[in-house]
Ligand code: RIB
């Protein structure tokens with residue numbers, strides 16, 4: 093078992109998911125962070141898969157981190173999944189060793205709250221899936237909003253969607269949950285498609301990763317190869333590292349340039365449900381609530397990604 097890190101206390105809330113898997117490996121490997129717990133949510137695939145995947149990924153990485161299963165469905169809407177993007181099991185149908193350990197006996201929202209209490213206001217959340225767990229925890233524990241120091245979110249966009257023309261998947265999957273989180277008053281940095289669609293890696297980067305001397309790197313290369321196939325099928329040469337980039341921004345915020353803007357979430361629009369409505373010109377006059385990432389340094393991101401993946405050998 094690897095030694096625990098001693099960096100900033102973070103909790104990962106995720107829906108592994110191929111890019112979530114790489115994000116988990118990066119967060120565990122970083123000396124800047126200490127992963128206090130991982131909570132999982134239905135998103136790319138049902139929560140039975142996302143929870144099991146998270147457990148297997150943490151064990152493959154050699155860390156002892158509590159993993160909890162969370163919401164199986166959005167707060168008030170029908171579940172959306174993305175097996176076509178991530179495979180039936182959520183990690184490109186790659187087979188990992190069955191988990192040795194068990195999932196936490198705590199629910200995701202219990203674990204979020206109790207870790208926030210433990211860290212007495214220093215806990216940061218890195219959210220890379222639908223926001224159902226965080227929203228329901230905020231609804232059940234009214235003091236939670238004062239106990240989370242920062243949310244780093246992969247989700248939304250100022251200009252375009254990927255699940256619909258207007259909406260990015262994580263927000264689209266549970267727009268009501270996203271609305272609750274965006275209105276919570278917790279400091280929030282949104283790494284939306286505006287930056288993550290530019291955080292691209294290519295076949296040669298994956299081949300380099302496959303040459304690293306660790307099971308983590310080799311399994312990651314297999315998952316990314318699957319994921320690249322999805323992007324190639326749409327004519328894209330590279331794949332977007334949505335969740336890994338968000339972890340990288342949490343590790344090193346100089347990788348992004350942000351603007352403090354008012355952002356609302358559309359929860360009912362026939363064509364725009366799940367859109368993050370970003371007030372780029374402050375026409376609403378409403379108080380900004382989100383640091384929206386609009387520019388990135390992809391070269392330094394890729395170097396950080398490779399450095400963290402080399403941690404595993
Ligand atoms: O839109 C991309 C996001 O949706 C990523 O977090 C991916 O894992 C899926 O959850």
Ligand code: CA
Pocket residue numbers: 106107108109111112135136220221335
């Ligand atoms: Ca995700």
